[in-house]
Every structure is written in C-alpha cells, then in structure tokens.
C-alpha cells in the first residue's frame with residue numbers, strides 16, 4: 292500500500308503529514324511502515340534521525356528510479372513525502388499511489404496549486420485534502436471547507452494549528468495531531 296503525500300506548493304504541511312501518518316500507521320499495527328523521503332532536502336530523514344518513531348523506517352528516494360524501487364513493496368505500508376515544485380518526481384509518485392493525501396492550508400490562494408496537483412491524480416486513485424495548521428472559528432477556514440465541499444473533494448482531515456506540531460522533531464509527536472492523522476489514514480485507506 293502506497294500513500295503519497297503531495298502538493299506542488301511548498302510549506303503547506305507535507306512532511307509533517309507524512310510523519311504523523313506513518314506514526315498512526317505503526318500504531319495501527321501496519322508492519323513494516325516505511326517513510327519514503329522523495330525530497331532532496333531530506334527534512335523528513337533528518338526529522339526521523341533526530342526523533343525516530345517506533346516501528347517506522349526511512350528510505351531516502353530523491354530520484355524516479357529510487358522512488359519506484361521504494362514504492363513497489365507489497366507488504367505493509369509506504370508513506371511517501373514529496374518535494375514541492377518537482378512536477379516529474381511528484382507525477383511519478385502519484386502515478387504509483389494507491390491513495391493520495393493533499394495537505395493544504397486555509398485561504399483562497401491555496402486552491403489553484405491543489406487543483407494542479409489533483410489533475411495529476413489518475414481517475415481511479417482516491418484522493419482527499421487535509422487542511423493543515425487550521426485556525427478554528429475563522430472565516431478563512433469555514434470558506435475553505437465550503438470551497439472543497441463545493442468542488443466535491445473529500446476533506447480527510449482538519450488539523451489544528453498547534454505549537455507542539457510546529458515544533459517538529461524538537462518535540463514528541465502531539466497526541467491531538469496523532470488522533471486527527473489517524474482519522475486521515477482511515478479515510479485515505481477506506482476509499483480504495
């Protein structure tokens with residue numbers, strides 16, 4: 292099972308989402324859980340080096356060749372973190388995905404990059420958005436949720452903005468984040 296986390300836009304929450312999804316998968320008993328780091332920046336690999344998650348291993352795969360090798364494991368689950376901007380590599384990852392999680396932020400400027408990313412997803416591959424660092428009670432968030440509903444795009448999660456999540460590898464994975472991402476994982480896998 293290959294879960295690909297993609298948005299061509301940078302800084303939306305892809306790496307954070309990949310780490311939390313992997314932790315949620317390990318907690319659910321998937322074995323092995325492999326985090327595939329397709330980003331040359333290797334922020335995910337560095338995160339896992341600084342603060343490993345039990346039951347999760349990392350494979351760095353910053354090229355199409357290494358990526359396709361890392362993604363064709365039959366057993367367990369692979370969660371793939373992709374780089375911003377690199378359309379070829381993102382397309383390669385998405386083409387081999389069983390399900391695609393698209394992290395995004397609230398706010399109108401975010402829609403178009405998500406749409407470009409969605410257009411890369413094959414018709415039969417399930418995909419949904421996760422609104423990251425959400426501020427509950429804001430018009431921005433309400434409008435963003437309404438927009439995706441209007442577009443017929445499933446919202447697989449709304450993850451609140453939290454200092455403990457922003458801390459990344461500086462802190463332990465945050466329980467509230469793990470719970471929300473567990474729900475995201477469930478939705479992403481159910482739609483297959």
Ligand SMILES: Nc1ncnc2c1ncn2[C@@H]1O[C@H](COP(=O)(O)OP(=O)(O)OP(=O)(O)O)[C@@H](O)[C@H]1O
Nearest residue numbers: 301302303304305306307375424451452453456457
């Ligand atoms: N729920 C959240 N609450 C607070 N901060 C968050 C949350 N999710 C993500 N962030 C923060 O947003 C920033 C961008 O997140 P992240 O690095 O995961 O995005 P990315 O899409 O992987 O970025 P890049 O495109 O550069 O790889 C980080 O500082 C991260 O800590």
Ligand SMILES: [Mg+2]
Nearest residue numbers: 305306330334
């Ligand atoms: Mg990243």
